[in-house]
Amino acid sequence: MIRRAAVWAAALVALAFLALPIVAIFARLSLTRLSTSVVSDALVVSLKTTFAAQALVLAFGTPAAYVLATHRFRGRSLVVTLVELPIVLPPAVAGIGLLAAFGRVGLLHTRLPFTQAAVIVAVAFVSGPLYARQAIAAFEGVDETMVAASRTLGASRAKTFFRVVLPLAGGGLGAGEALAFARGMGEFGATIMFAGSLQGVTQTLPLAVYQEFDVDFHTALALGALLVGVSAGLLITVKWLASSSTSALRFAASSSV
């Protein structure tokens, strides 16, 4: 009995530890702070850059993942590892790498750093691989015979991709994109190094939290509450996609073509 009580106590401590900071944010939240310009500017920058970055991730990540999933070539595993590398890279390394590549003294000598486009690039760089990795697995999971069947039934490669491959991989693609979206929303380290933290231009929600917490703690709390809301919404989306893969398939099937 004593041992059993100890297990329960440990579990309760763990749960309380995880829940407490979230509860604290909302307990001390003053809603009026949500209407300050720092908050609204940061929300606009975050939404604009996140959606732009995710559009790029989907537009370039999907074909890249499909090619990697369906072709076997020399050095393929090296390429896949390279795609996955940014996932495990410390954000500071990503930031310095982006500066070294696109900075004024970088390899490509661009004027990109410290612009809003730089935020988009940073977010795409750290969140894209999460989507790509999941998308490769999703495409690899599509039965080759389905593709063959579609072709023999008169469908071109393109029609087969949109009507068979995409719907069948849809659940996995959606889950991967939700993860990438959440990671992009919370991006901090690479963005602050590569894009700076200029209100209304490059200051995203996480950057605004960092700037406000020693200026106005309650505004930082309001920003934090916003991010918790968005993150929780995404987590629920991922779980829904994973558990109801059939409805995800139906959704994908009706939304394609």
Added chain:
Amino acid sequence: MARLLLDFRTPLRGFELRLTLPVERTVALVGPSGAGKTSALRVVAGLLRPAVGGVSFSGDSWNGVPPEERRVGYVFQDYALFPHMSVRANVGYGGPVGDLLERFKIAHLAEARPRELSGGERQRVALARALARRPGVLLLDEPLAALDAHTKAEVRAELHDLLRELALPTLLVTHDYEDAAALADEVGVLVEGRLRQLATPAELVARPADAFVASFTGANLLRGRAQRGRLTEIVLEGGERVFSTDEAEGEVGVVVYPWEVSIARAHAAGESALNVIRGEVASVVEVGNRVRVRVGPVTAEVTASSAERLGLAAGGLAFATFKATGTRLVPL
């Protein structure tokens, strides 16, 4: 009459698939798994490009023609129905649905998903989908393998009638000789990429080209040493002597079909043209309304009533008899 002609060579794992095969009605390719049967279908469908040669349809070469432009109705092993589409959408994927749902008795399943269907229903959906494409050629990969024994006989009869009605050049692949014999006009025995024999089912049984073809078509294959005489006399590995009207010398395979063997409890001596093998009954297995009885090295197929009359049971003594004229000799 449309005509499909396969004439190609292509390397597979460990051997080369080499086929020259005209298909006008239903041709079944049979053989052990890994013999290259499915690869032959994939070449016809354009899913596998052969190293040399190719496929032509009514004189037109299909070389370089992509799968979607070949008029091929392909029923895949396990049917490959699209799981995210209804039965109606599956059938309509390749062409107009028309009356296909009614014709294949799947109209009541039109809105169902493939995972909700039984094996027999899936097979009918796969056939309807292949036909909606209005194919010039039908390719069937193990169309009956995914079915349980109970539905198989019924589906096989339906499929037989359908193939007769369609009268399309049809290439069918199966590992089951009985299915091939029931469905096809001609049967090709494919082993390691080579066609060992191409003949009607009756010819295949009457004149098997070699020991493999004989055993694949369900014959007893006994090994022995032949010596010419008025009849060829063969001394089997177990020491028994049997006679054949075929001529041969040296090491041979002795081929006897189970339905040509009768079983007796006592030996009626005298007929020299009758081969007799005395042995212990090793097994008695009912297959439908027939009974397969194994006596020594020979399996006989007798009617259930005669098995009952003889009171056959494992362990008892019995005589397996078969005529010298029904005893074929093949090279080993």
